[in-house]
Amino acid sequence: MDFELEGYVAGMLRDIKERGIEAVREYSLKFDGYDGPFRVTDEEFNEALEAIPERDREIILRTIERLWEYHERQMEKERLFLKKGSLYGLIYRPIRRIGIYVPGGKPLPSTLMMVAVPAKIAGVKEIAVAIPPKEGRVNPYVLYVAKLLGIDEVYKLGGVQAIGAMAYGIGMKKVDKIFGPGNKFVNEAKRQVFGVVGIDSLAGPSEIAVIADGTAEKDYVLADLLSQLEHGKDSRAWLLTTSKELAEYCSREGIEVVLCGSLEECTEKANEIAPEHLEIITARLMELVDLIENAGAIYLGPYTPVPAADYFLGVNHVLPTGGAARFSGVLTVRDFLKPISIAQVSREEFLAERELGLRLAEIEGMAFHGRSMEVRK
Amino acid sequence: MDFELEGYVAGMLRDIKERGIEAVREYSLKFDGYDGPFRVTDEEFNEALEAIPERDREIILRTIERLWEYHERQMEKERLFLKKGSLYGLIYRPIRRIGIYVPGGKPLPSTLMMVAVPAKIAGVKEIAVAIPPKEGRVNPYVLYVAKLLGIDEVYKLGGVQAIGAMAYGIGMKKVDKIFGPGNKFVNEAKRQVFGVVGIDSLAGPSEIAVIADGTAEKDYVLADLLSQLEHGKDSRAWLLTTSKELAEYCSREGIEVVLCGSLEECTEKANEIAPEHLEIITARLMELVDLIENAGAIYLGPYTPVPAADYFLGVNHVLPTGGAARFSGVLTVRDFLKPISIAQVSREEFLAERELGLRLAEIEGMAFHGRSMEVRK
Structure with missing residues (x-):
């Protein structure tokens, strides 16, 4: 635990809770250089929509369709059973109102899709989106995705002040649960408001581990390892391999290479790391899956690189990082639903x-x- | 958020993290008056088992059987599908090692059953139990339940020091996720270690809301409302009723009575409260269930009082409190499992x-x- 960060964020949240909108305005000016109205207007939505080329609209629409097709299979049905004249089981209800944080570092329309699609499938009625403005504006692709998914509540708010505003209901109606990744300040703020509201998980820097043997295309493996390192300097990439040749080929700055005696040893190492993403590119696939306990996602074979999953496969890219795969998993529709115990004896x-x-x-x-x-x- | 409590607990956790077992020993002596070895020995287990009357052993065994029968239906299977030669879906893995906190205020063997049964069904391999000792001893019923469920790792540890020990791995192997209710200090400690480890939910004082009309037996309703108030002075009990007579009958200290114009209005009020337990004792049942969005559990009809669910129905009594039913639900087997995203394109x-x-x-x-x-x- 980083006690300095903790104290810093706690101070900001306390200030936001106590002074309300004034504090939010001050932090917004300080960190985002913004002091206009927070909620995105209809005019801004329209401007943004006009800015998106026809071709990109189609790309985004097809991507959302793929996400929808994958996630709608996750919807929960009630689970009821009868016993000696009694009824027992679980029913599910959507969370009424959620907040989605979209980080501003790089404009990430894909983040909004990844969270909002399962939310809509679950039946969440109200969705508020917070995104730090750049020069007073919100990325048009994010606004286009919002519009497509029927979300009209978007706020130009970033960092700790966005999390505080959503959790305490400042400048907007309080949300019930906050989703979405962010930098370490956003994460710490989410951690601290947990209890006041629900939160999804604490997303940290991206990680990839690749288990590969001598059958893997070296180019593919190297490209995949490098792809996750571009997220930022804290990102990590591990190669766990039985191939000395591949190990040498991938010995580049930032990549942690572990040469193992067997593929089983590679899986043990992967379980210790508990990586966000695990690629397995080996002659044997499912037998190795059997041995994996800790990973956010497992992508198999030469045609399932992490970036494909990040963007277009339809699977969710909100995944546990920093070893959190030991105790939590990929974002699913279930995260937007609450199981309610039911009995009639x-x-x-x-x-x-x-x-x-x-x-x-x-x-x-x-x-x-x-x-x-x-x-x- | 209680910033004073937050600072107090943060200070203790920091101290525990920095000074390790020395700090845990000091707090243990200070708060539990205990300075012996933490782990319960085989001798202590055996003594405890001998102390339980035959009749009680049978009661506990039957209760566990009922819990098992209810919860084994919750086990998740993998969810896979094929599409254009690709494989997509989710697989589930149990969390490897968990900690269960059992509060010491009242000896609560039922708490341990409620958490450990779904954990065992999920396939959790290692379970560490922490319970504050009383005069240096652990309640024999708790030890009996542990033994029955194959748990031999029980620690005489309470409060913030128990949570710190489990989260940071002090005096024991670090756990991956911490479960179980506790007082406000324990809750705050769980909230603060979230991220370092997973946590289940933040259990607060017990709550009951009863929706009842003129057809309800007044005695039953009153007894149920009073039952939840005995948990402690922070517990809450609401009667939401269309019956003036029932409202008057239940007007007792501690019970909050709301006289409503219709049963639909009662359900609206229940959704605002988002109670831990909701009883519905009315002529119409399922139609009202349809209107409930926020509740930890819904118990229907005259023969489903909360205490029956607390103890022997087989349903889980670990439920969201303090309005957390807006964003979270009853404890299920799923809380001991991690969904892992899988794809082979x-x-x-x-x-x-x-x-x-x-x-x-x-x-x-x-x-x-x-x-x-x-x-x-």
Whole structure:
């Protein structure tokens, strides 16, 4: 834990909570050089839409269709069962209102697609998007994606102030859960508002690990490793290989090469790393998948490079980083749904099994719990 | 957010991280009056088991069986599909090692059952339990439940020091995710270590809301409302009713009574509260369920009181509190599993759709992402 960062962000959030919109305006001016109205207007939407070439509209539409096709299979149905006249199970309800943070470093329309598509499939009714403005403007592609997905609530807000505004409801209606990646300040702010609102996960710098043997095309492997390093200087790329030749070929700055005695050893190393993305380009594929415990995503074979998954395969690119794949997974429709426990117990079953509850309440010293079960006839 | 609590807990966690086992020992002595070895020994296990009467062993066994039967239906299977020679989908892996916090205020063997049963079903391999000792000892029922579920790693550790020890791996192997309810200090500590490890949810004081009409037995409703108030002085109980008579009958200290014009109005009020537990005891049941968006659990009809669900129905009693039902749900087997995205794309599909990725990489200014897609033939 970075206690300095923690204290810095905690101070900003406290200030935002206490002084409200004034504080948000000040931070916005300081960090984004912006002091206009936060919400994107209809005129700005229209201008942006006109700026997108026809060809790009088609590209984006096809990409969203692919995402939709993949994610709609993830929708949860209720899971109910009957037993001795009783009904038990889970039902699912969408979260009513979410916030999506889109980082401004590079304009990332794909981030908005990746979060908003599963949200829409889940049935989320209200979506607020926050994105840091550049010279007072929002990237037109982000606005086009928003429009396509029926999102008209976009705010020119970045950093800790965006997270504070969404979590505390400053300059907008409070959201129930915040999604989307960001820099370390945004991440720390999300971590700190967790509890006040829900959050998706804490996305850090990009990571790729490639398990490859002598059958892999060296060019492909190297290009994939380098692709993830362009996200930023904190990004990491590991090559886990049984091929000395490949190891040498990929020995470049930024790439961590591990020469292993066997492919099984490569999978062990991958499990230790728990990488965001894991490519497996080997003669044996599914047998190795069997051995993987910790990874955000597993991409198999020579035609599944991470950038393809990042952009157009339809799979989600919001994935756990920094070892979080040990305890969390890829973003799914389920992250926009809440399972609600449901039960309707029959008189017969209740009376037949009540003694269990009565004794447990006694053991735990809960007299009124006991009374509530006893009073029923 | 309680900034004072936050600072206090942050200070303790920092101290624990920096000074390790020494700090844990000091806090343990200060807060639990304990300075012996932390891990429960085989002798202590055996003593505890001998202390449990035969009848209670049977009660606990039957309760665990009911929990098992309910939760095993929640196990996730992989979700794969084929498309144009490509394979896409999700696979699930259990979290390897978890920590379960069992609060010490009242000895709560049921808490351990509720968390450990779905963990075992998910396939979690290592489970560490932390429970604050009382006069140096752990409640024998908790140890019995642990033994039954094959858990031999139990630590006499409470409060912030327990959470710190599990998250940073002090006096034990670091866990991947921490589960279980606790007081406000434990909750705040869980919130703060989130990111270092995963956490389940932030359990606060118990809550019940009852929607009831004139057909409900007044005694049952009152007993249920009172049952949740015995958890502690911060617990809350709401009666949402169309019946003036019932409203008057339940007007007792601690119960918040709302007289509504219709049952639909009762459901609106319930959605605003987003209660941990919602009982519906009315002539119409499922029609009202349809209107509920925010609740941890919905218990229907006269024979599904919250205490029955707390103890023996088999449903899970780890539920979102304090309005968290707006963004999170009941504990399920899924909380012990990680979805991993998987894809194996065919050459044909890759080449046919690559243009989408190439253009999106261009729009986002990611040259090496483009290169990784371009290099493939």
